[in-house]
Amino acid sequence: MASQPAATAAAAASSAAAARGWASSLWHSPRVVKARTLWDEWGMALGIVRVLVTLYFVNLSSTHLELFVLGVPGMPWFSPFVLVAALLAMANKWFHITGSVLVAKASYDTGYIILSRIVQWLSGGPFYVNELMVKMMAILGCAVLLLSRDGYFADVKTPSAIAGLLLSQPTRAEREASSPRRSLLLLASRLLMCSLFIWVGVTELSRLAVTEVHHGDHVHRRPDGDGHASFWPKVFQFVFALPLLVGLGTRYVSRALAAVLAFEALCSVSATPSTPAITLPSTWL
Known part of the structure; x- marks a missing residue:
């Protein structure tokens, strides 16, 4: 009887090893390598x-x-x-x-x-x-991070959320080669970008928990199917934004954050019954 659990554990270990081998062979296959290079x-x-x-x-x-x-x-x-x-x-x-x-x-x-x-x-x-305020701040952070990747400004690869999202983690030598002024600019841009997800985590999740917002004598409820009413995507956005905010594992958390945002956008498009009205600022530039 004692040999049956051992045999089960051995079979599970063998299956796990086979799965790891299959994943490794798939990751290093010519087509996947070509796609990663592209x-x-x-x-x-x-x-x-x-x-x-x-x-x-x-x-x-x-x-x-x-x-x-x-x-x-x-x-x-x-x-x-x-x-x-x-x-x-x-x-x-x-x-x-x-x-x-x-x-x-x-x-x-x-x-x-x-x-x-x-x-x-x-x-x-x-x-x-x-x-609106945090969205403007996030757009500014994204624009600065994107501009910093241009070859005209980037003499060396510098640590940034875009670098972690698109390419790979910078080496220690590359991090040390970046100037303090440039690093501070990139840090400020990352903080601006993450402000949206922090705000979502603090306010939107609280609103979704009570399903309504009070503005004086006015009570506002989101209609059924409104893309703003998605709960779990906002939870994951908040969770992934925290390590990105302090620069931990930017390569992985930024890609995960991008996947969550794409998923939420696709769900919002498929769930919203009609096109929402566009709210414009009172002044134009």
Whole structure:
């Protein structure tokens, strides 16, 4: 009777060894190696990130121009320049210039909304952080991190969330070669990007726990199927953002975070019954 558990354990160990061998052979197979080379060394992933970031600015500036054509009051003075810069940046043309324009645009939007909150607080009103503010901060962090990967600025590979997400962990020599000023800039950009997920973890999960939000006499409930009402993706976003915030295992947690965001986006598109209304800022740039 004693030999039966031993035989079962031996069979389990043999199956685990066979599974590890199969996974190793698959990882080192020619097709997978070719795909990894295309992803890491040929800049395919970096191109995908560049398109996703620049699409935000394309959508923002084109919406402002469309509203101007439709007769909405306001003059989007800089929207044509932002649109052209975003399209050129998407095509990776003069990215050190066009990307700088996008960073300047994101900096203005972030600074404007933070300054408006400070002025409101100094005038006796409440100071609060909302979703729009942290989204602007996250966009600014993503734009700066993407710009830092451009060869015009990067003499050496430096530790960043983009480097961990797209390529591989930098070596110790590469970390030591980076200047303190550049490292501080990249750290600040990573903090800006992670602020969105920290805010989601602190506020959105609390809201989802009570299913409603009170604004004075108004009670707001999300409709069924609203993409904001997804619970577990936000939990994983918060969990993965914590090590990314302090720079632990950025290669793995950033890829996991990207996978969770893609999953949440696909679930939101399939679950939302209708297209939500677009809320625009009161001023245009």
